[in-house]
Structures are given as structure tokens and as C-alpha cells.
Amino acid sequence: MTEPAKAEPPFSASTGLEAEDPWLERVRDHIRTLPESGIVEVMNYGRDRPGMIPLWAGEGDVPTPPFICEAAAAALHAGETFYTWQRGLPELRAAIARYMTRLYGVKEDPERYFVTGSGMQAIHIAIAMAVTSGDEVIIPSPTWPNAAAAAQKAGARAVYVPFNYGPGGFTLDHDRLAAAVTPRTRAIFLNTPANPTGFVATREDLKAVLALARRHGLWIIADEIYGRFYYGDTPRAPSFHDVMEEDDHILFVQTFSKNWAMTGWRIGWIEASPKLGQIIENLIQYSTSGVAAFMQRGAVAALDLGEGFVAEQIARARRGRDLVGDALLATGKVDLVKPPGAFYLFFGIEGRKDVRSLGLTLVDEANVGLAPGTAFGNGGEGFMRLCFARGDAQLAEASRRLVAWLKGHGAA
Amino acid sequence: MTEPAKAEPPFSASTGLEAEDPWLERVRDHIRTLPESGIVEVMNYGRDRPGMIPLWAGEGDVPTPPFICEAAAAALHAGETFYTWQRGLPELRAAIARYMTRLYGVKEDPERYFVTGSGMQAIHIAIAMAVTSGDEVIIPSPTWPNAAAAAQKAGARAVYVPFNYGPGGFTLDHDRLAAAVTPRTRAIFLNTPANPTGFVATREDLKAVLALARRHGLWIIADEIYGRFYYGDTPRAPSFHDVMEEDDHILFVQTFSKNWAMTGWRIGWIEASPKLGQIIENLIQYSTSGVAAFMQRGAVAALDLGEGFVAEQIARARRGRDLVGDALLATGKVDLVKPPGAFYLFFGIEGRKDVRSLGLTLVDEANVGLAPGTAFGNGGEGFMRLCFARGDAQLAEASRRLVAWLKGHGAA
Structure with missing residues (x-):
């Protein structure tokens, strides 16, 4: 377990965009070679x-x-259709502060919160502050690919550190994490609860990552967007908020997408020291110049009036996890551990290692759309991702189809 | 006029964010030193x-x-609140194609258009494709600062080439432009009609810039967002669409903001060869992951049903230009040429060279908010920018206040 992590390129899949065309040749290399999302590929295949x-x-x-x-x-x-505050409407920043104080018990300080045009933009901004050409960001993997791609877009490199995987599910390998730090490392990106693995960092994990970051002077980019989709005994997953000091260099990225069913809105926030306020404002100004004020009014309503809705969504996800998870486990043909957090099953199917083609096959033969683990970087090979944040009836039907397919074709 | 252009840093103003704090010290240099918008400064001063x-x-x-x-x-x-096509709704891409064909007579091809979360994001994407650390982008100046800042954000450098300025207004200096090309130059950013100068490139200007770009293998990033705010004898300003061949490496950035009064929406598009489609999709995916589908429905309505509204807006801007322009000229205390395009007066006030403080003074003493020319890079010193895209009554009152102030205080 102390074997040093290999520095892998962020993605094994090639986009096929070689520079054979004068148009492509003229595009900067690190941009031309950005990976196509491996999720979008199967979505485009099966969408209609x-x-x-x-x-x-x-x-x-x-x-x-x-x-x-x-x-x-x-x-x-x-x-409310005019230019607005680049850091976000004061009313929304205040609402975020109230929400965060309710949920995490932190000091209520609107100056710590900056509204972004998606959680993705929050990551983009955090990455831009932390890294540039030649730098490295450590990311436990398999993982949602967009953080690694954002690092590549900034000219930096994602260094994947595989989770351990066993009968208890996915766990963080602290020795490997420590061994992955090089003089080029500038940040650790930690997603907990995690997409796609369902991994949830314990308080001890968080303390250890924080100690590592402090020791080497690294940023932590904390993606806790699934913090409330937690199936343990507490109302939310452990958070860096529980273990940090005020002057720890942690950038929290957040989104309205998951809790409030606002995926299509593209609105989120970044939480950081107010000392970074002007820099974050500049980065917003020079990438999208703010978020529509009328959308921000919707976000205020979500925070102030949305607790009942969020509670329902979480209860539904918990039911979905058991419904699909138990059905698949009963076939004996899957390698699956029901996850403690987030809203995905991430599992292997007996005898099926080529999950990229398996994703297309399942569209054709089971009429169910899953994402191949190869879309999630190093360590995702052999796994499929299934989102269970959906209604009971639909999940029951999806389970029925998958179980039938597994019984008929599972062991190829 | 053949003196080589000086390679200036994009902005003369410092943000004051020196790395004296551990938080700031840890931010990458080219990001920490991004300039604060010089427009936002005076807006924050006078907003309330x-x-x-x-x-x-x-x-x-x-x-x-x-x-x-x-x-x-x-x-x-x-x-319509779910994730959607990263390149934009097919219906919106088709509507953009129809619109562009109506306006420019180009081939109707939806595959050339990619919906972005603002014209600013379109610039951000174009810049990301074209330049990286150590590269240079040539930008005639004074100019709207955000393109230069986007270049800096990508690790590159804006090389400002001053316009000529004389009794005929602002004109492009082709010798200086050619002299500014170095082995590091990767792109020319041309805004026409231009913010803040009102400069409008002639067909001959466009041909010359295109020839220069072809000769050196440069991208052209064409910002023609004010193309319809043109006060000449034709319904729109000359465009690269009029002079280009299909395989010229031109990236057009566009926005819904100005024509359709949608500044606060943050929606625009980039026009490029379909060969760049996957790269542009990736850049959208890894910066904001798309634009709200419901906003895109509004944009379809703008394009399909908005011609009457746009015509009114343009007629109103033309009246505004004459109303304020003539009033200021009559004082004899301004250095002003009424611009052939866009919707700004860009003018000097006799005896007032420190326009940054003049902006604040005019808030205090005339209760009118103008932007200082220093916000617009090299060559903007000594000028103020006034937006005349507003109602006649308000512009008449603003003129009255400015004229009174000029008579009382103009020559300090």
C-alpha cells in the first residue's frame, strides 16, 4: 500500500482529435486533447x-x-434582466450564509460565498487560482472527470490516486496519497460523498488530508455537493467544516443542482476566505461576467423554502439505493457494495470488463442507460455507474430490466 | 506611424493585491494580478x-x-430544468443559423453555432483554443478590457496596438498592427463596431487584417456584437463574413445582450468551423457545462420574433448619439467625434487628464455615471466613456447635467 502512485494522464480514452487538420493543428495542445466526456458519448447514443x-x-x-x-x-x-453583482446578489449570499450556518454550524458570513454559474464554474475558478502549466492536482479516483479536465484546461495535470476497493467499498489510501505529492503538487481535490464511488470520507480521513495539505502547503478543493445525500446516522456527511481552522486554505465548491433539482440551471457557489474576494470576482468577470439575477431569485427561494423538498429527495434516494442495490445483489452476478453516500451505484458485472461497449449494449438490449466506469478515470475500468435519484416505479422497472438482462446475458 | 507597437501589460492600473498575505501568495501569479474592472470601481462608488x-x-x-x-x-x-445539449438546443442553433443567414447572407448551417453562457464565455473559449502561457494576442486599443484579461487568465499576454485618433475619429493603423506581430503572436482580437471608441472597420480594414492573419497563420477572434448598431448607410457594419473564405481561421463571438436587451441573462454564442465542434463542446463542458434550456427558449424567441424590438433599439441609440453628442460638442469643452457605430461616446474633457478621479467627481458633482478611459487599456487615458443606449428623456437630463457641470467646472 505504500507503492508510489503512478502519475497517470487524466484519461485513458483518446478523443480522436489528432492534429491532422489545419483547424485542429492551430488549437493549443492541452485544449485540443481535452477528453470528450465518456458519459456524453453513451447519452448521445441512447438519448432518443x-x-x-x-x-x-x-x-x-x-x-x-x-x-x-x-x-x-x-x-x-x-x-431583473440587467447586469448584476459579480459576486452574486447580496440577498443570495446572505441566504447561502444562513443555510451553511444551519447545516454546518459555521459562522454566518455572507462575504465567504460567491455565486457561480454552476458548480462546474466553481471548480474552474478554484482550479484557476491554484494551478497553472506544469502543476499537479491530486485526485482520488475513480472520480467524476470534470475536475481533472478543468486542471488540464489550466495547463496542469491531474494525478490520480486510486481508492482502495474491497468488501467494505471504497476507502482512501492515505499512504498512497502522501506518496503522490511532488514538488509540482499544488492542490488536493477531494469529493466527499463521492461521485461515482459513493465513498464518504470519515472525520479521520478529513483530518489526515488536511494534515497532508498543511504539511506541504497545498490547497484543498473540497467538493461536498452530495453532503446531504448521506445514508449514515447523521443528517449530513462529515465535512472539512468540522475539522478546519479559519486560515486553512480550503476552497469549497457547491451547486444548487442536486439538492434542489436544478441541474439545468447552472448555478452554484464557491466558499473561500473573503481575502480572495477580489480575485474570485475577477475570475467570474472574465469568464462569464455573472449569473442572471432572476435565476438567483430562484436560488434564494430554494435555500429559504426548500428544506421539505430536499428531505423528500434524500429519502427517495435512500429508497432507490436499497431498491436497485438489493435487486442487483440478489442476482449474484454483480460486484457491488451499497454506498454510504451520493446517489450512484458503482458496480462491476461478472465477466464484463469492457464497460465502454457494455454501456452501449445495455442501451440496445436492456433499454437502460448507465455510464461506463471508464468515464471516471483511473480505477473505473470494470465498473458501471447507475444513478438512483429517481422515482420508485421507474427504478423498479429499471431493476427488472437489468436483472432480466443479467440472468440472460450477464456472464458473457 | 511605423514605429513598432510597445508590448504593454494589459492594464496600467494595479489591483493592489500584492502577495503579502498567505492566501494571496498561494494564488497563481497571472490570476492574482488580473485587473479589477475599472468600470466596476466607479459603479460600486456611485451605484446607490x-x-x-x-x-x-x-x-x-x-x-x-x-x-x-x-x-x-x-x-x-x-x-425544462434538466441538463441539456452542451452545444446548445438544436432549436436555438437552427434559429441562430437562420438569423445569421438573414443578416449576413452566409450559408445556413446550425453546426457552425455553439451556445455559450455569455459573449464573455464565447471570448473565453476562443482565447483558450488560441493561446496559452507565453503567447500573445494583438488587440487594437483602447478597448473593452475583458478580452485582454481573458488572455491573461489563459497565461498569455495582450499586446495593445493603439488606434490612430484624429478629427475623423479612431482608425486602424495597419503598419503598427503588422509591426506588432512576433513569433509569439497567435491571434488578433478585433472588435468592430468597437467598444469604447465607436471605431468601425471598413471592408478594406477587414481585408487587410485578414491578409495579415493569413500571412502569419494567426487566428482572428472577431467580436462583431455591435454590428447592427451602425450609423452609416447600410443596415449593418461591414463584417469578416463579407471578406472571408470558408477555411479562414476566424472565431466569431456573439451575445444576446445588446440587440435584445438581455445583458443580465448571460447568453451568447460562438461561431466557428464545425471541425472545432468537439473541442468547443469540451470547453463548455469543463467550464460551465451548458446554458439553461429555459433561457435558450427565450433566446429562440428573441431571434425569431425580435426584429421590431431590435430596430427600435437601434433607432433610439442613433437619436441618443446625436442628442448627447451635439449637446456636449456645443460646449466647446470636449474633444469628441460622434462615432459611426456601437453605442458609446468616447471623449476628452478640456483640462481633465486624470479620468479615473474624474469619474468619481462626476458622480459627486453631476450625478451622472461615466466610465473612465483608463478602464480600456493603452490609449484610453484622457477619455471618458458614455453609453447612449437609453431613453431620450434620461439622456436629455444627463446632457443638461453634464453641460452645466462643464460650464461650471470643465476647465479645471
């Missing part, structure tokens, strides 16, 4: 199939609840 | 003054028209 049950993306099947849509529509009709 | 007439920003005073808001709100209520 009649009756398809799409469990490939990280989103539920519930549209944004009306009280959120109505707040946004009202602001739109009231003419 | 009662009765203030804000002519500092590049936006009008008309909210987005109801037919656009209603299309977006309808889609929102209909549940």
Missing part, C-alpha cells in the same frame, strides 16, 4: 430511444419545484 | 446615489421585452 430509462447522468427525474421556478419567473417579469 | 443617471455600463435602460421573458418562463414552468 423510446422507453429508455436514463440512469447515466447525475440528475434526478424531478423538475425544479414550482416555488423555485415561480420566484425566478417573477423576477424575470419584474425586469 | 439617489437620482444617479448611470451611463457607465454597456447596457440600456430597457428590460428584456415580455415576449422573450414569457418564452423562458413558459419553458421553466414546463419543466
Whole structure:
């Protein structure tokens, strides 16, 4: 377990975009070779199939609840269609601060929160501050690919450190993590609860990562967006908020997408020291110049009025996890540990190692859309990802189809 | 006029964010030193003054028209709140193609258009493809600062080439432009009609820039967002579309902000060879992961139903230009040429060279908000920018206040 982590390129899959064309040749190398999302590939393959049950993306099947849509529509009709604060509406920053204080018991300080045009943009901004050409970001893997791609876009390199995997599921390998630090390392990106593995860092994990970051002067980019989708005994997963000091260099990235069924809105926030405020404002200004004020009114409604909705979503995900997880386990043909957090099953199917083609096969033969583990970097080979943040009836039908397919074809 | 252009840093103003703090010290240099927008500074100074007439920003005073808001709100209520196509809704790409064919007579090809979360994001993407650390982008100046800042964010450097300025207004200095090309040059960013100068490239200018780009194998990033705010004898300004061949390496950045009064929405598009489609999709995926589908429905309505509104906006801007321009000229205290395009007056005030403090003074003493020319890079010193895309009554009042101030204080 102390074998040094190999520094892998972020993705094994090639985009096929070689520089044989004068158009492509002229594009900067690190941009031309950005990977195509391995999730989008199977989505585009299966998107239009009649009756398809799409469990490939990280989103539920519930549209944004009306009280959120109505707040946004009202602001739109009231003419909130002008340029606005680059850091976000003061009302939204205050609402985020109240929410974070309720959830994490932190000091209520709106100056710590900056509204972004998606959680993805929050990551993009955090990465831009932390790394540049030649730098390295450590990311436990398998993982959602976009953080590694954002590092590549900034000219840096993701260094994947594989989770350990065993009967207890995915766990962090602290020795390997420590061994992956080089003089070029600038940041550790930690997603907990994690997509796609369902890994949840313990308080001890978080302390150890924080100690490592302190020792080497690294940023921590903390992606805790699934913090409430936690199936343990507490209302949320452990957080860096529980173990950090005020002057620890942690950048939290957040999104409205998952808790409030707002995936399509593209709105999130970044939490950081107010000392970084002007830099974050500049990065927003020079990438998208802010988030629509009318959308921000919807986000205020989500935070202030959305607790009932969030509780329902979490209860539903917990049921979905058991429903699909137990059905697949009963076939005896899957390698699956029910995850303690997030809303994905990440599992292997007996005899099926080529999961990229398996994703397409399952579209054709089971009419269920799963994402191949190869879309999630080093360590994802051999796994499929299934999103269970959906309604009971649909998940029951998806389970039925998958179980039938496994019984008929599972062991190829 | 053949003196080689000096390679200036993008901005003369310092943000004051020196690395004296451990938080700031850890931020990558080219990000920490991104300039604060010189426009935001005066806006924050004057934003809350009662009765203030804000002519500092590049936006009008008309909210987005109801037919656009209603299309977006309808889609929102209909549940279009999920992840969507990273390149944009097919319906919107088709609507953009129809619009561009109507306006420019180009071949109708939806595959050339990619929806972005603002014109700023379109620039960000174009810059990311074209340049990386150590590269240079040539930008005629004074200019809207965000393109230079986007280049800096990508690790590259903006090389400003000053316009000539004389009794005929601002003109492009082709010798200086050619002399600014170095082995590190990768792109020319040309904004026409231009913010803040009102410069409009002639067909001959465009041919010359294109020839220069072809000779040196450079990208052209064409920002023609003010193309319809043109006060010449044709319905739009000359465009690279008029002079280019299909295989010229031109990236057009566009926005819904100006024509359709949608500044606050943050939606635009990039036009490029379909060969770049996958790369552009990846860049969208890894920076914001798309634009809200419900907003895109509003954008479709803008393109398909917005011609009457756009025509009104342009007629109003033309009136505004004459109203304020003539009033200021009559004082004899300004150095001003009424611009052939865009919607700004860019002018000097006799005896007032320190325009950064002049912006604050005018807030205090005339209750009118103008942007200082120093916000627009090399060559902007000594000028103020005034946006005239506003209602006649408000512009008449602003003129009255400015004229009174000029008579009382103009020659300090």
C-alpha cells in the first residue's frame, strides 16, 4: 500500500482529435486533447430511444419545484434582466450564509460565498487560482472527470490516486496519497460523498488530508455537493467544516443542482476566505461576467423554502439505493457494495470488463442507460455507474430490466 | 506611424493585491494580478446615489421585452430544468443559423453555432483554443478590457496596438498592427463596431487584417456584437463574413445582450468551423457545462420574433448619439467625434487628464455615471466613456447635467 502512485494522464480514452487538420493543428495542445466526456458519448447514443430509462447522468427525474421556478419567473417579469453583482446578489449570499450556518454550524458570513454559474464554474475558478502549466492536482479516483479536465484546461495535470476497493467499498489510501505529492503538487481535490464511488470520507480521513495539505502547503478543493445525500446516522456527511481552522486554505465548491433539482440551471457557489474576494470576482468577470439575477431569485427561494423538498429527495434516494442495490445483489452476478453516500451505484458485472461497449449494449438490449466506469478515470475500468435519484416505479422497472438482462446475458 | 507597437501589460492600473498575505501568495501569479474592472470601481462608488443617471455600463435602460421573458418562463414552468445539449438546443442553433443567414447572407448551417453562457464565455473559449502561457494576442486599443484579461487568465499576454485618433475619429493603423506581430503572436482580437471608441472597420480594414492573419497563420477572434448598431448607410457594419473564405481561421463571438436587451441573462454564442465542434463542446463542458434550456427558449424567441424590438433599439441609440453628442460638442469643452457605430461616446474633457478621479467627481458633482478611459487599456487615458443606449428623456437630463457641470467646472 505504500507503492508510489503512478502519475497517470487524466484519461485513458483518446478523443480522436489528432492534429491532422489545419483547424485542429492551430488549437493549443492541452485544449485540443481535452477528453470528450465518456458519459456524453453513451447519452448521445441512447438519448432518443423510446422507453429508455436514463440512469447515466447525475440528475434526478424531478423538475425544479414550482416555488423555485415561480420566484425566478417573477423576477424575470419584474425586469431583473440587467447586469448584476459579480459576486452574486447580496440577498443570495446572505441566504447561502444562513443555510451553511444551519447545516454546518459555521459562522454566518455572507462575504465567504460567491455565486457561480454552476458548480462546474466553481471548480474552474478554484482550479484557476491554484494551478497553472506544469502543476499537479491530486485526485482520488475513480472520480467524476470534470475536475481533472478543468486542471488540464489550466495547463496542469491531474494525478490520480486510486481508492482502495474491497468488501467494505471504497476507502482512501492515505499512504498512497502522501506518496503522490511532488514538488509540482499544488492542490488536493477531494469529493466527499463521492461521485461515482459513493465513498464518504470519515472525520479521520478529513483530518489526515488536511494534515497532508498543511504539511506541504497545498490547497484543498473540497467538493461536498452530495453532503446531504448521506445514508449514515447523521443528517449530513462529515465535512472539512468540522475539522478546519479559519486560515486553512480550503476552497469549497457547491451547486444548487442536486439538492434542489436544478441541474439545468447552472448555478452554484464557491466558499473561500473573503481575502480572495477580489480575485474570485475577477475570475467570474472574465469568464462569464455573472449569473442572471432572476435565476438567483430562484436560488434564494430554494435555500429559504426548500428544506421539505430536499428531505423528500434524500429519502427517495435512500429508497432507490436499497431498491436497485438489493435487486442487483440478489442476482449474484454483480460486484457491488451499497454506498454510504451520493446517489450512484458503482458496480462491476461478472465477466464484463469492457464497460465502454457494455454501456452501449445495455442501451440496445436492456433499454437502460448507465455510464461506463471508464468515464471516471483511473480505477473505473470494470465498473458501471447507475444513478438512483429517481422515482420508485421507474427504478423498479429499471431493476427488472437489468436483472432480466443479467440472468440472460450477464456472464458473457 | 511605423514605429513598432510597445508590448504593454494589459492594464496600467494595479489591483493592489500584492502577495503579502498567505492566501494571496498561494494564488497563481497571472490570476492574482488580473485587473479589477475599472468600470466596476466607479459603479460600486456611485451605484446607490439617489437620482444617479448611470451611463457607465454597456447596457440600456430597457428590460428584456415580455415576449422573450414569457418564452423562458413558459419553458421553466414546463419543466425544462434538466441538463441539456452542451452545444446548445438544436432549436436555438437552427434559429441562430437562420438569423445569421438573414443578416449576413452566409450559408445556413446550425453546426457552425455553439451556445455559450455569455459573449464573455464565447471570448473565453476562443482565447483558450488560441493561446496559452507565453503567447500573445494583438488587440487594437483602447478597448473593452475583458478580452485582454481573458488572455491573461489563459497565461498569455495582450499586446495593445493603439488606434490612430484624429478629427475623423479612431482608425486602424495597419503598419503598427503588422509591426506588432512576433513569433509569439497567435491571434488578433478585433472588435468592430468597437467598444469604447465607436471605431468601425471598413471592408478594406477587414481585408487587410485578414491578409495579415493569413500571412502569419494567426487566428482572428472577431467580436462583431455591435454590428447592427451602425450609423452609416447600410443596415449593418461591414463584417469578416463579407471578406472571408470558408477555411479562414476566424472565431466569431456573439451575445444576446445588446440587440435584445438581455445583458443580465448571460447568453451568447460562438461561431466557428464545425471541425472545432468537439473541442468547443469540451470547453463548455469543463467550464460551465451548458446554458439553461429555459433561457435558450427565450433566446429562440428573441431571434425569431425580435426584429421590431431590435430596430427600435437601434433607432433610439442613433437619436441618443446625436442628442448627447451635439449637446456636449456645443460646449466647446470636449474633444469628441460622434462615432459611426456601437453605442458609446468616447471623449476628452478640456483640462481633465486624470479620468479615473474624474469619474468619481462626476458622480459627486453631476450625478451622472461615466466610465473612465483608463478602464480600456493603452490609449484610453484622457477619455471618458458614455453609453447612449437609453431613453431620450434620461439622456436629455444627463446632457443638461453634464453641460452645466462643464460650464461650471470643465476647465479645471
